[in-house]
Amino acid sequence: QVHLVESGGASVQAGESLRLSCQISGFTARFYCMGWFRQAPGKEREGVATIDNDGDTRYRDSVKGRFTASEDNANKILYLEMNSLTPDDTAMYYCAVGTSGACITMGRYFAGRFDLEDITPRFASWGQGTQVTVSS
Secondary structure, eight states: OOEEEEEOOOEEETTOOEEEEEEEESOOOSSOEEEEEEEOTTSOOEEEEEEETTOOEEEOGGGTTTEEEEEETTTTEEEEEEOSOOGGGOEEEEEEEEOTHHHHHHHHHHTTSSOGGGTGGGEEEEOOOEEEEEEO
């Protein structure tokens, strides 16, 4: 059984940085897509970033240049480095793992050609989330 645990969320001031971690256990697939998602109160869940088994990353426009997704394959940890945080980044952040094709579809979502609700079923396992709060 795949198990994901996020950590690293905190309350910070605008302009500061955070690094989120997602410890993954029970996952052995060679081909995969790992993603970071977020949901703010009263808003729909949105995709933030993905990274596939080739290390290719994709991001939503609003975080490009500020956020970086990476992975430690040896220790099965997914990271999201977040810089220059703004109050708009305030949300519960979730990590998820899914099929390798999910990353390609997420690219289309980031380009505005798919709804996230049509893609999230491809991510079979999700963590419980970690809260990020950014104050102005």
